[in-house]
Amino acid sequence: MLWNEPFSSRILVDTLARGQSLIGDWSGSRMHNHEHNTYTYLKISMDWLIEGMTAFEGDIYYVSLWAAVKETWTKHCDKAEFFSSENVKVFESINMDTNDMWLMMRKAYKYAFDKYRDQYNWFFLARPTTFAIIENLKYFLLKKDPSQPFYLGHTIKSGDLEYVGMEGGIVLSIESMKRLNSLLNIPEKCPEQGGMIWKISEDKQLAVCLKYAGVFAENAEDADGKDVFNTKSVGLSIKEAMTYHPNQVVEGCCSDMAVTFNGLTPNQMHVMMYGVYRLRAFGHIFNDALVFLPPNGSDND
Amino acid sequence: MLCSFQNTLSEMASKSWLNFLTFLYGSAIGFLLCSQLFSILLGEEGDTQSNVLHNDPYARHSDDNGQNHLEGQMNFNADSSQRKDENIDITENLYQQVKILCWVMTGPQNLEKKAKHVKVTWVQHCHKVSEENKDFPAVGLKTKEGRDQLYWKTVKPFQYVHEHHLEDVDWFLKADDDTYFILDNLRWLLSKSDSKEPIYCGRRFKPFVKQGYMSGEAGYLLSKEGLKRFVDAFKTDKCTHNSSIEDLAMGICMEIINVEAGDSRDATGKKPFHPFVTFWYWNYNYYPPVGGPGCCSDLAVSFHYVDFTTEYVLEYLIYHLRPNIYLYRYQATLPENILKEIGQANKNEGTKVKLGNP
DSSP states (O other), X not given: OTTTHHIIIIIGXXXXXXXXXXXXXXXXXXXXXXXXXXXEEEEEOTTOOEEOOOOOOSOHHHHHHHHHHHHXXXXXXXXOEEEESSOOGGGTOEEXXXXXXXXXXXXXXXXXXXXXXXXXXXXXXXXTTEEEOHHHHHHHHTTSOTTSSEEEEOEEEETTEEEEOGGGOEEEEHHHHHHHHHHHTOTTTSOSSOOSSSOOOHHHHHHHHHHHTTOEEEEOBOXXXXXXXXXXOHHHHHHHHHXXXXXXXXXXXXXXXXXXXXXXXXXXXXXXXXHHXXXXXXXXXXXXXXXXXXXXTOOOO | OHHHHHHHHHTTTSOOHHHHHXXXXXXXXXXXXXXXXXXXXXXXXXXXXXXXXXXXXTXXXXXXXXXXXXXXTSOOOOGGGOOTTEEOHHHHHHHHHSOEEEEEXXXXXXXXXXXXXXXXXXXXXXXXXXXXXXXXXXXXXXXXXXXXXXXXXXXXXXHHHHHHHTXXXXXXXXXXXXXXXXXXXXXXXXXXXXXXXXXXEESOOSOOOOOSSTTOOOOEEEEHHHHHHHHHHHXXXXXXXXXXXXXXXXXXXXXXXXXXXXXXXXXXSSSSOOOOEEOOOXXXXXXXXXXXXXXXXXXXXXXXXXXHHHHHHHHHHHHTOOOTTBOOSOOOOOOHHHHHHHOSTTGGGOOOEEESOO
């Protein structure tokens, strides 16, 4: 919260102007009490084309979230697609026509695979509360083989099952997509209603299906063993570091090559764009043989 | 000890060899004891002297001897800020060219921890660090009133630094503990200026808002010449500290001087008393990003109203996290004179293969 409020109240007043007609009183309580059924779905190919899709549910706060996502990091995707649980014309989202998260996920994966199987090798799914640094994602995937059956993210263990948590974003290789999609049509193996007694979260359901298809979760880490997919925001991660290792706060917090952070507000998305893509210390040069160019049609990076 | 030495001498009546040896032995002891005594005396004096630390965060090898620790438990060496494939030749060069002493406003004892986060983040990139509480007990003197307190808080620090560190550094930065300064960018900015000019950069040129907190002064930057003149101004009473509002002393002095001299960038002799040139304001770096690209510089120098968590967040965003192999839109350059001195630091750029969106 410390990272959140001072900025939003004092400094970032003008940022609201971006989506002011939509937002209203977002900084207060949510206007409606809906469950947030939202995804951002991205694909990366070896041609460096990326797509993102966000599912959006009619809630003013999430309108502003999705607007922020659309205006910030998804511009670094080569292509972004958005999935929503109901039709939202203004954002040109793809209507999944369901409120169930797992159903929505299945449909989204099927849609993406059918449409883009020949064009992309990697598929990245995220929520609109997630901020992703696409260059770091690409850089990370340079060393991975998309023809292998595995999927990446921040993994969580639940009993015997190790699965990639939705919060940090999920990356599937093309091989994993193939296998998943062949199973989606087989209800015994990949049922639409996974839990018998209570509802299982969609990322777990996905993991069960994938495991059945021989696809296993892999935790994405940098060379020092730090997670690159983060389920928390920078501010929250720093706060935790201040509590648990106060003498090595920054070094102990997050990777230099972090790909995702989660739990961001729209304002924080804009701040991250500035903090990641622009703000820097003079004189620090990197001798990169390859470079990613800043995208066209974007002015905040 | 001297006494015993002289007593030993007086025993030297006999010219026997034994006595001579005794004499030698005695004088050796005396010498040792005297030198011990002197070193103790000198040592105490040393403790009241500056606890200024020389810091080179860009040293390739670890320079970690005990005296470099500002506080025992903190890792003062920022070696870890070098990232994979990072080339900091220019940064290091600039670091040697533009020397800045950072003044940490620690405030009263019970608020000292407020400054801790500042000390382990951006302050590590300063050339020298001077700590208010250790070097000059400026605060906590609640019993003293008006003039004295003012003096201790404002003028004394300047005099202290003037006395001890004038020749070591080129610029003097005094900052609040709720700011974050990007020293590399400040050095870049200052590389175009001359510290032999009387330059003062104030944080605010507005009426000071009293915060009710002891170290609530505005931070500021002084050139070497600026510091000299300021100290002189107080010595000769051109600036007085008779104000009953303690926090305003420095601000008032500066503002009075500025008003008198006008807001001119040029050091002219128009007015009889014109010790300072107001150069540039913090205000354009007052706030972090607000929407569009035109707002804030990629190479912003400072941020204000920064809370503890954000100190570390900024440190992480600026010196650690980066979009790998991303080509920044804005490429800054150094002024000609610095470039010549550095030489071909960028020689190994090579050819870049560009990927990404056409």
